[in-house]
Amino acid sequence: TDLGILRLDKNFFSGTIPDAFYNLTKLGWLSLGHNQLVGPLSSGIGKLRKLTHLDISENALQGTLPTMIGTLSNMKYMNAQANSFGGTLPIEIGDLSNLVDLRFYGNLFNGTIPDVLANLGRLKALDLSENRFIGPIPTEFGNFRVLEFLYLGTNDLTGTVPTELTRVSSLEQLDVHNNHLINPTPTALCELDLVLFHMDCMDDVNCTCCTRCS
Numbered sequence: 001t002d003l004g005i006l007r008l009d010k011n012f013f014s015g016t017i018p019d020a021f022y023n024l025t026k027l028g029w030l031s032l033g034h035n036q037l038v039g040p041l042s043s044g045i046g047k048l049r050k051l052t053h054l055d056i057s058e059n060a061l062q063g064t065l066p067t068m069i070g071t072l073s074n075m076k077y078m079n080a081q082a083n084s085f086g087g088t089l090p091i092e093i094g095d096l097s098n099l100v101d102l103r104f105y106g107n108l109f110n111g112t113i114p115d116v117l118a119n120l121g122r123l124k125a126l127d128l129s130e131n132r133f134i135g136p137i138p139t140e141f142g143n144f145r146v147l148e149f150l151y152l153g154t155n156d157l158t159g160t161v162p163t164e165l166t167r168v169s170s171l172e173q174l175d176v177h178n179n180h181l182i183n184p185t186p187t188a189l190c191e192l193d194l195v196l197f198h199m200d201c202m203d204d205v206n207c208t209c210c211t212r213c214s
Contacts (some may be wrong), residue, residue, distance in 0.1 A: 005029040009055060012036060017056075022047050033057040033079065043068040043084075053124065057103070070095040081105040083128065088112075094119040103127040113152075115140040125149040131177065133157060133165065137176070142167045144185045153198065154178040161185050161199070166192065175210075176199070 003024050003145035014036040021030070022044030028051060037059040045054075046068025052075060062084040070092025076099060086108035093102075094116025100123060110132040117126065124147060133155040141150070142164025148171060157179040165171070166188035173196035174189070181199065189197065192207035201213030 002026055004050075007031040008033070009033040014038070016040075016059075016129075017042065019044060025049065027051055028074075029053040031055040032059070035059050037061055038064070041066060041069075045069060046071045048072065049074065051075055052098075053077045056083070057081045059083050064088075065090055065093075067092045069093065072096060073098065075099055077101045079103040080107070083107050085109060089114050089117075091116050093117065095121070096120060099123055101125045104131065106130045108132060110134065112136075113138055113157075117141075118143045121145060123147055124170075127151040129155070131154040131155055135159075137162050137165075141165060141166045144168045144170075146170050148172045151175045152179070156180060158182075162187070163188070165189065168192075172196070 001024055004026055006027060009031045016039035017037055022042060025047055027048050030051060040063030041061060043066040045066060051072050057079045057138040064084060064087035067090045069090065075096050078099065081103045084107065088111035089109055091114050094114065099120050102123060105127045112135035113128060113133050115138040118138060123144065129151040136159035137152060137157060140164045142162065147168055150171065153175040160182060161176060163186045166186050171192055172194060174194055175198040177198045177200050197210045198212040199210055201210055
C-alpha cells in the first residue's frame with residue numbers, strides 16, 4: 001500500500017499493535033497515542049524506514065524497545081511517554097541522527113542513561129523524566145548544540161549536574177529534581193539564563209539560580 005499517514009490516536013483501541021501495520025513500508029507518520037494498547041513494540045517497526053513521526057504515547061505498552069528502532073534514520077519525532085516500557089534504552093537510538101524530539105517520560109526504563117544520546121546533533125527536546133534511571137548524568141550531554149529542553153526529573157540519578165552542560169548555550173529548560181544529586185551545581189549554569197531550572201534545593205544542595213526548588 002501507498003499509505004503515508006496513519007492517525008488512530010485518541011480512540012479506545014485495545015489489544016496489541018497489529019503486525020500488519022509494520023508492512024506499511026511507505027508510512028511517514030504513525031500515531032497511535034492515547035489508546036489502550038498493550039504488549040511490546042515489535043522489532044517489525046524496523047521495516048518502516050520512511051517513518052519521521054512515531055507517537056505511541058499514553059497506552060499500556062510494555063517490554064523493552066527493540067534494537068531495530070535504530071534503523072529508522074528518518075525519524076524526527078518519537079513519543080513513547082506514559083507507557084510501561086522497561087529495561088535499558090538500546091544504544092541504537094544514538095543512530096537516529098535526524099531526531100529532533102524524543103519523549104520517554106513516565107515509563108519503567110532503568111540502567112544508566114546512554115551517552116550515545118549525545119550523538120543526536122539535531123535534538124532539541126529530550127524527556128527521560130519519571131523513569132528508574134541510575135548513575136550520573138552523562139558528561140557527553142555537553143556536546144548537544146541545539147538542545148533546548150532537558151527533562152531528567154524523578155529518577156535515581158546520582159552525582160552532580162555536570163559542568164559540561166554549561167556549554168549547551170541553546171538550553172532553555174533543565175529539570176533534574178527528585179533525584180539523588182549532590183553539590184556542586186555549576187555556577188556557570190546561571191549564565192545560561194534558563195527559563196526553567198528545577199532541582200532539589202536542600203541543605204546539601206545549593207542552587208542560586210534555580211527557578212523552582214523541591
